[in-house]
Amino acid sequence: MADSVNFHFDIDGDNFTSAGEASVMIKKLLRQMEFSPDVIRRVSVAMYEGEINMVIHANGGTADVNVFCDRIEIVLKDNGPGIADVRLAMQEGYSTAPDNIRSLGFGAGMGLPNMKRYTDDMRIESEVGRGTTIYMTVNV
């Protein structure tokens, strides 16, 4: 058996309606692979928040999920505006989301903190004007 199983998704940046489809798909795949409900929820929620962020803040991107027996790695990559101050962005309640996003139920500044909370490791690489890559790991 291979070391890991890999899934790749393109996240459409123009479509708030479809945001989250990749995370729903991953949730189904992990269920078929018989991971525990807790692991499945942590992976899918962290990925979902990241997916939403790529759509509302970065005009889309890609998501790669690498499933190992002992851990699941998620890499979210975009070529959006980047995050100038990552520490500030990580604070609960900090958000630059516009009001129309808030009226859809997002933009409370809880996304990045949620991603951190649900994963065992999270690393953000971001360059203003170039984009953002977020690496997350959930241990099984």
Add this chain to the structure above:
Amino acid sequence: MKIRRIAELLEAEVLCGEENLDGEVHSACGCDMMSDVLAFVKEQAVLITGLCNPQVVRTAEMMDMRCIVFVRGKIPPREVIELADEAGIVVLATNERMYVACGMLYQCGLSGGSFLNG
């Protein structure tokens, strides 16, 4: 409490998931901020909300919730109902407002449950 009972109490219309109306649920969450649902929900199986977009369904699905109640007489677009149907989630629509809907269910024994992260 059976989901069917929620529909009766709120005089709600069942928009999808008829086959799951006999499912038992024990606690609920009333919320319009989806990130809060994603942060705090633990075992709450019912989401009561005033929002009607597809992300409400995906959020409920992420948290393994079984029933969504749309308040204030809002009927979500068909694609939203279809998403919920695919996910096996019961969708109810009631004319009650958020505060009243939550109050009625709480009074009849549907608790707030315990939450993650305080």
